[in-house]
Amino acid sequence: MDAWAGLQVILSVDVAAFILLGVVAGMVFGALPGLDATTGVALLLPVTYALSPIAALAFFTALYAAGVFSGSITAILFRIPGSSEAIMTAIEGYRFTERGEAGRALGISMFCSAIGGLLASVALFTVTPFLASLALEFGPSEYFALGVLGLACISAMTGKDHLKGLTAGLLGLLLSTVGIDQITGTKRFDFGVATLLGGVPFVPAVIGLFAASEVYRRIALGDVALVRGGDGRFRVQLPALGELIRLRWTILRSSLLGLAVGILPGAGATTAAILGYTTEARLSKRPEAFGTGIPEGVAAPESANNAAAVGAMIPLLSLGIPGSGTTAVLMGAFLIHNLAPGPFLFINNRELVYGLFSSIAISNVIILLLATVFIHVFARLALLPYPLLATGILSISVIGSLAFGDVNAVVVMLAFAMLGLLLEAFRYPLAPIVLGLVLGPIVEFSLRRALLMSGFDFMVLVERPITAGLLAIAALFVAAPLLRPLWRRLAGVA
């Protein structure tokens, strides 16, 4: 009855209109490098002051969901992740564009984002109480184990040269230590640069590493053909039913993983996208195909990140704890309208809470309907001569980095562009760097907190069942490539 009442509120004309506006705003913010859903929510908070609470909150949740998806548009077309959640999509999806199959990648991204978001929306209604209680069991050791699990998947992204892949991963982890140490407050590797006190600014670093370095690489080699295959025309190719059925397990696994990660406070959709991608690579029978442009490589992160975006609402609504950076800013929307997210919201405003659940589900459907329009707008750009695109990409790399911080953020972007150029020239993979950057803080601070709280007792990592389970899975992921030939030999003998 509460769900039905919530749905009726959402379907009123004024609220539905704001859901639509939220999707449009989220599409624009998410697609533009340097801006993302978090920026969109923060910038538009004051604008919604005069709206009703349900209209304002439905607007922001729609903006969040659409922003997470639309980052994949520029990620696939130009290798510029519009938002950090689309980083893995940039790595895989751009390969489709190079083959003239951008429309196919975008179609997969569209559908998998919507399905991931919808599946997670169902979970909002059905499993919120259970998942919220499970999230309470996650302490520092569990977060450490989750981070290690993510890092264990680096071996799935290293290609044939594991030494270079591990080097890139360690480099990413080392870069994540830059800034103020969260536990002692000591400055680390900042070299007197104020911008680095908060750590390496992630979005400018990623823009430099992937977008700007790619432009410089093409300039250096005189390679100005963006698309090497295809017939030069562009259209979004909705995935055939057969393809979706073939991808069903990837979508389901990644959506569930994304939902679980999204529920964990502080993990976020970026972590979910990376974990979704690396887990699928690890479980695949052809892990070496990841990174060459395969549907699973786009389906996994896109399902995971949208599911995580929805999942991040669960701790916010049930516990009053934001599950991600964007939901942290979203708390401001609640406070402006005199609402306190948490257990009492369920008791005092059940209709509002279930209305929000419904608006999230409806947003994902609207994303599916509107995505084609936005994709066509951006895709027209892919048909322009590459020098003109490159000029635009380099300009927006600088402006986007500047919008994120100050001129020092642009310097960071340039430095990472040079790093990406150098590493790719010598066949070092870039994806493990990003993995290390994102998971490094989770691994380091969780481990140190766990050991400090247990009095330096390392047994805490095996005595707690969730921790032990996650670490065992991580060990299996690392050992599997080594054990597989042995297993085949034994099976052959048998």
Added chain:
Amino acid sequence: MRNGIRRIADLAVPGGLAAISAWLWLEAGQMRGGTGRYETLGPSFFPKILLAGLLILCLLQVLRALAGRGGRRAEEVPRVRWRILATAVLATAAYAAALSYVGFLVSTLVFQVVLLTAVFGYRRLSILAGIPLGLTAIYGAIFVGLMNVPLPRGHGPFADISRLFY
């Protein structure tokens, strides 16, 4: 000759990384934070583990390169247009440096003209005028007009020019 260059190139990255790791190890040694158990698991704990791992991996790659394995074959090494690449990178750096002094409008226009001429070799006036003007207008409209993101106006006469538009 190309094999010699290739061998040096294969040693350069791991060798350089190893040297940087050694230097950062010394930097990490100077980090102090907390007392007692907080110092044991202090700010240098995790970085030192990573730096040790990096050093080991780099040494392994150096040994592998010296043994003649794991690098690129001579015919795989592409020809690089160093001068054009340097022009593009320096132009971007100059653009970033000029933004605060000259402002977004003028610096973006000049940067794009430099890229189109010096890097990509365009000479047609319609492209050299139209593309920078169009792109700058679009970016300004989106970031300043729509998103209210403050972009630099510059100083002096450049600020006056910027204020005509935003």
